[in-house]
Amino acid sequence: MSEHFFNRLEDELNSSRNKHLFREVRLYPECRINLCSNDYFQLRHDPRVITGAKEACEKYGTGSGASPLLSGFLPCHQSLLDQLKKWKHKSFGMLFNAGFLANQAVLKHLPCKNDLILADKLIHHSMAQALTQGSARFKRYHHLDLDHLQELLDAHCDEYETIFVVTESVFSMDGDYPDLKKLVELKKQYSFILILDEAHGTGVFGATGAGLAEEMQVQDQVDIIIGTLGKSLASMGAYVLSNSSTVINYLVNRAGEFIYSTFLSPAQVGSAEIALGILKSAETDRKYLREIAINFRKTMKLKVQKGTPIVPILIGDPVKTLELRNTLLQQGIMVGAIRPPTVPPQTSRLRISLHTGVNRQTLEELEGILEPWITP
Ligand SMILES: Cc1ncc(COP(=O)(O)O)c(C=O)c1O
Structure with missing residues (x-):
C-alpha cells in the first residue's frame, strides 16, 4: 500500500488528536458502577435471560447458519417477532442484525427520489448517515421543534409525492423526547409517514414498557416503529414493525442489510424474548x-x-x-x-x-x- 495513503489517514487522525477528539477502543478498569451502558434494567446478567440464551442455543445451535431468506429464519426468530408485534401493536414486522442496519434499511430503501424526508436535527447517526445515501431529498428541523417541522410541511407538502417524518422517541445523547401527540396531530393534517426509533424508549416508557408511543397512547398512529434488542432487551439485533404488509414485504425484497447477512444467532433472540417478557411486567x-x-x-x-x-x-x-x-x-x-x-x-x-x-x-x-x- 502506498505511503501517500497511510500519510493521508495519519494526517486526518492527527487532526482529531490535536482537537482532543481522537477515539480509541480500550478496556477500562473494573468499575464499581457502570453508568455508561444502555442496559437500563440490568437484564444482561439476569439468570432467566441467560437461560433463554442457553436454551435457544441448545435447541437451534450457536449460529443461525444462513441469511434469513435462505434457512437462517428459525422458529426462535418467529417467536420473538410475534412477541414484538403484540407488544408494539403492529401486525407485520421483521428482524435485523442491528438497529444501525434497520435504520439504514428503512431510510435508504423506502423513500424514493420524488419524496422528502423531514428529520429532527439530532437523530442518531444510523439514520443521519442513511439520509445522505438514499435517493430522497431531506431537510432537518430544529431539535424537537414541531413548529419548525410544521413550517417545513407547509412550505413543501405539495412538492413531493410522499413526505416522511423521522424522529427518535428518547434522544440518545440528550434524554429528551418529542411531543408525540402533537406529532400525530400534524400527521392528520399533512398525512406524512411517521417513522419512530424507540431504541431508548423501549422498556423505560409505557404501561407495559412498549415505549414512548405506548406512554403517549399513539402506538397505532406511528407508521413504522424501529427498535433495537441491544438496550433494555439486553441482547443484540433489531426490529422494524408496521401495520402495512407492503412496507415489510418491500424491505424483505429490497433491503440488502436484511437479505445478504447471516441472521441473528438463536442466543440473541432467545435472550431478548425472555427479557421482553420480564420488561412487560417490570x-x-x-x-x-x-x-x-x-x-x-x-x-x-x-x-x-x-x-x-x-x-x-x-x-x-x-x-x-x-x-x-x-x-x-x-x-x-x-x-x-x-x-x-x-x-x-x-x-x-x-x-x-x-x-x-x-x-x-x-x-x-x-x-x-x-x-x-x-x-x-
Ligand atoms: C437512537 C438509536 N438508534 C439506533 C441505534 C443503533 O442500534 P444498535 O446498537 O442495535 O445498532 C442506537 C445505538 O446506539 C441508538 O441510540
Missing part, C-alpha cells in the same frame, strides 16, 4: 428508574423530562469532559464522555445512563463529584 423497576432519574435531574438542575434515564451533563470543552470522566473512573464510576462529532461542536458532555442497579448512595456520591457542574 412496573416496579420502571417506577424506580424514573424516580431516581427525576431526583438526579432535579439535583443537577436539569429539566425532569419524565425521568428518562439518559442524563447529559454539559461541559462544552472536550479536554475537561475527558478529565471529569477520568476523575469519576478513579472513583470506580464509569460514565460516557461524548464529544463531537457524536454531539454538536462545543457540546461535549458526560452522558450518564442510570439503571435499576443504581442506589441512592451512588447518586449522592455522583452528585457530590458533579456539584461544580450543576447548571446555575
